[in-house]
Amino acid sequence: MAFKITVDLPACQGYANCLIEGPALFDIDDDTNKAVLIGSDEHDEAVRAQAEAARRGCPAHAIFIEDI
Numbered sequence: 001m002a003f004k005i006t007v008d009l010p011a012c013q014g015y016a017n018c019l020i021e022g023p024a025l026f027d028i029d030d031d032t033n034k035a036v037l038i039g040s041d042e043h044d045e046a047v048r049a050q051a052e053a054a055r056r057g058c059p060a061h062a063i064f065i066e067d068i
């Protein structure tokens with residue numbers, strides 16, 4: 001099943017844990033110091049584990065994963 005990642009930008013505090021847990025999925029915008037998604041916000045199961053680890057590791061609880 002595919003899934004979609006959403007980042008609550010007002011909640012994001014730029015801790016960058018998501019980059020460590022999900023380097024294929026997340027980057028940090030140098031100007032805003034907020035997370036940005038690499039490429040599409042929609043992904044397949046190959047990167048589900050990275051996405052879930054990033055969601056769990058986000059201290060601000062700013063990452064959401066939705067099955068699509």
Ligand code: SF4
Nearest residue numbers: 012013015016018058
């Ligand atoms: S870990 Fe959470 S708070 Fe930190 S940059 Fe990523 S989304 Fe933002």
